Amino acid sequence: MRFNDAIFGIVLIVFAIAEIAYASTFPRLHGQDYGPDLFPILLGVAFAVCGGILIAKGWLARKTVPMVAVGDWAQDRGNVFNVALLLASIVFYILASSWLGFIPTSLLILIVLLLRLGTSLVTSLIVAFATTFIIHTLFAKVLLVPLPWGLLLPIAW
Amino acid sequence: METVLKAFTLIADPYTLGVMLLAALFGLFVGAIPGLTATMATALLIPFTFFMDPVPAIAAIVATVATAIFAGDIPGALLRIPGTPASAAYCDETYAMTKKGLAERALGIALVTSVIGGLTGSIVLSMSAPALAEFAIQFSSYEYFWLACLGLSCAVIISTGSTLKGFVSLFIGLFIATIGIDGTAGFPRFTFGSVELMGGVSFIPAMIGMFAISEVLRYVASNRATIAVPQQPVGSVFKGLGSILYKYKINIFRGSSLGAVIGILPGAGADIAAWITYAISKKRSKEPEKFGTGHPEGLVDAGAANNASLAGAWVPAIVFGIPGDSITAIVIGVLYMKGMNPGPMVFIERPELIYAVFIAFFIANLALLPLGFGAIKLSRQILKIPRRVLMPVILVFCMVGAFAINNTVFGITVMLVLGIIAYLMEENGFPVAPAILGIVLGNMVEDNFMASMIKADGDPLGFFSRPIAATLGILTIALWLTPLLVMAFKKYTNRQRQERAV
Numbered sequence: 225m226r227f228n229d230a231i232f233g234i235v236l237i238v239f240a241i242a243e244i245a246y247a248s249t250f251p252r253l254h255g256q257d258y259g260p261d262l263f264p265i266l267l268g269v270a271f272a273v274c275g276g277i278l279i280a281k282g283w284l285a286r287k288t289v290p291m292v293a294v295g296d297w298a299q300d301r302g303n304v305f306n307v308a309l310l311l312a313s314i315v316f317y318i319l320a321s322s323w324l325g326f327i328p329t330s331l332l333i334l335i336v337l338l339l340r341l342g343t344s345l346v347t348s349l350i351v352a353f354a355t356t357f358i359i360h361t362l363f364a365k366v367l368l369v370p371l372p373w374g375l376l377l378p379i380a381w
Numbered sequence: 382m383e384t385v386l387k388a389f390t391l392i393a394d395p396y397t398l399g400v401m402l403l404a405a406l407f408g409l410f411v412g413a414i415p416g417l418t419a420t421m422a423t424a425l426l427i428p429f430t431f432f433m434d435p436v437p438a439i440a441a442i443v444a445t446v447a448t449a450i451f452a453g454d455i456p457g458a459l460l461r462i463p464g465t466p467a468s469a470a471y472c473d474e475t476y477a478m479t480k481k482g483l484a485e486r487a488l489g490i491a492l493v494t495s496v497i498g499g500l501t502g503s504i505v506l507s508m509s510a511p512a513l514a515e516f517a518i519q520f521s522s523y524e525y526f527w528l529a530c531l532g533l534s535c536a537v538i539i540s541t542g543s544t545l546k547g548f549v550s551l552f553i554g555l556f557i558a559t560i561g562i563d564g565t566a567g568f569p570r571f572t573f574g575s576v577e578l579m580g581g582v583s584f585i586p587a588m589i590g591m592f593a594i595s596e597v598l599r600y601v602a603s604n605r606a607t608i609a610v611p612q613q614p615v616g617s618v619f620k621g622l623g624s625i626l627y628k629y630k631i632n633i634f635r636g637s638s639l640g641a642v643i644g645i646l647p648g649a650g651a652d653i654a655a656w657i658t659y660a661i662s663k664k665r666s667k668e669p670e671k672f673g674t675g676h677p678e679g680l681v682d683a684g685a686a687n688n689a690s691l692a693g694a695w696v697p698a699i700v701f702g703i704p705g706d707s708i709t710a711i712v713i714g715v716l717y718m719k720g721m722n723p724g725p726m727v728f729i730e731r732p733e734l735i736y737a738v739f740i741a742f743f744i745a746n747l748a749l750l751p752l753g754f755g756a757i758k759l760s761r762q763i764l765k766i767p768r769r770v771l772m773p774v775i776l777v778f779c780m781v782g783a784f785a786i787n788n789t790v791f792g793i794t795v796m797l798v799l800g801i802i803a804y805l806m807e808e809n810g811f812p813v814a815p816a817i818l819g820i821v822l823g824n825m826v827e828d829n830f831m832a833s834m835i836k837a838d839g840d841p842l843g844f845f846s847r848p849i850a851a852t853l854g855i856l857t858i859a860l861w862l863t864p865l866l867v868m869a870f871k872k873y874t875n876r877q878r879q880e881r882a883v
Contacts (some may be wrong), residue, residue, distance in 0.1 A: 367785065
């Protein structure tokens with residue numbers, strides 16, 4: 225998704241104002257002129273300056289560069305759906321993995337994504353099971369990362 | 382001498398060598414798959430290095446990167462798709478050789494020059510780093526502040542695309558680094574009450590997001606063309622190679638040494654080294670008209686340069702803690718995690734670790750010769766693995782890797798957010814590398830800045846009170862003013878031209 229530079233400029237300036245306002249509430253140590261607020265405020269100023277230049281640049285180029293160009297991929301609904309599905313599967317993992325467990329979550333995400341990207345059902349199942357098993361062994365058994373068992377806790381190995 | 386021996390025993394450990402071999406195979410595989418870069422290979426590797434001792438961890442990264450940069454030449458030659466950006470400079474050249482039926486020769490040259498370049502880079506690294514460290518030991522917070530500014534500014538100016546957007550990217554990185562408990566007063570900044578953010582944005586999930594998730598996103602958002610794998614079998618790789626390499630011995634030397642020097646410059650990595658040396662090779666060649674038609678000369682220069690630059694990039698990274706490219710930025714993060722803070726003190730306190738890194742470079746580059754040969758032989762099988770199968774697998778790897786650092790799903794959230802940010806940035810021409818350097822160097826810049834401010838009592842002249850600091854400071858400010866001066870100069874010449882035209 226492509227935006228005109230001016231959009232980024234505006235976003236940066238709004239962010240800079242909010243950031244400076246928030247940073248100036250940081251407390252200072254007694255007898256110290258420079259506190260934790262100094263560096264963020266300087267960064268905020270830098271953001272604002274860059275934002276200003278970006279707005280000027282984007283405004284000058286507004287005839288050739290549209291404010292928002294969604295790009296070829298967004299015209300293809302399938303690709304939009306793919307991006308949404310990918311992001312959704314990460315969010316799903318964040319929300320569900322602790323009670324569902326790593327193995328079911330991973331299997332589900334892998335099978336859905338593989339099928340969606342055009343892999344055949346049999347290959348998808350093989351890849352999903354193999355990947356999940358290998359990652360589980362590698363991380364949970366070799367590296368001792370406590371991957372959640374979730375629903376499979378009764379049969380945990 | 383004793384330290385070198387100690388370093389040898391650290392590396393010669395079977396565990397370390399085994400890790401290096403696996404890492405090298407991993408690097409070859411990732412590098413050979415178009416769309417998966419050497420930086421992504423490093424990002425995927427760091428969750429594993431988290432569980433290792435410093436030496437195997439660093440040796441694994443060295444081995445992965447050295448092999449990945451060579452492996453990037455394989456799809457470049459066979460399919461005209463560079464496997465990593467570092468192979469893009471001469472991708473057309475090697476593909477033209479393949480069309481002439483010389484695929485194995487192109488890959489043979491790429492392999493041998495990569496090995497020579499990598500070894501040259503290793504020599505430059507092991508010679509210059511200790512010497513520089515001796516010099517760097519006298520530095521105070523002023524010098525470190527300016528050095529970091531200089532490094533970051535170089536990174537912005539060298540990075541591809543607009544300088545302004547490079548600075549925005551850098552500031553984003555520096556801002557991300559301010560999140561968490563601050564160094565001077567211990568106050569939690571921008572955490573919005575989140576306990577997980579108190580320690581700052583975790584480095585590993587951030588890197589995985591910015592280098593791997595953004596790449597997966599780009600893949601699913603693109604119109605995923607399937608890659609046709611070429612059919613002709615690979616013949617003898619090393620046949621007739623000797624005479625070509627002998628003919629272009631000056632090119633090998635020039636490419637390797639230039640590549641190592643370009644690597645030392647902060648922000649300029651293997652891809653830029655390859656582009657520059659390829660252009661120089663063409664300019665200096667007796668037969669520049671042959672370039673682009675399957676002529677090996679430019680390939681010799683650039684093939685050596687990109688591998689040489691890898692080692693060069695480690696010089697500022699371990700001596701000053703200032704990364705030479707995005708891979709060493711990740712390395713610096715790993716070094717901090719291992720309590721092996723980069724800087725001149727490591728050379729005094731634990732020199733054997735530094736020498737072990739040097740030795741790892743030599744071993745990795747020597748091992749590249751047989752391993753790379755195997756990869757060329759297996760190239761068709763590797764290229765047959767479809768990316769539509771790999772991408773979901775990489776996604777699950779990323780999520781588990783981001784989880785494994787603190788054993789919380791919060792790491793995955795960090796990965797997701799930074800992945801989306803990196804994807805949007807790249808789509809809109811904001812280079813990502815300066816942001817990475819900003820995240821890695823943010824705390825160092827701020828700590829040295831605050832220490833200097835307090836020492837100088839707010840007097841900006843304090844930053845110029847020591848000779849080296851003053852030199853570095855003036856250099857940095859000159860660098861900041863260059864784009865403005867260039868702009869003014871362009872306007873001036875344009876006006877003169879217009880006046881003349883009238």
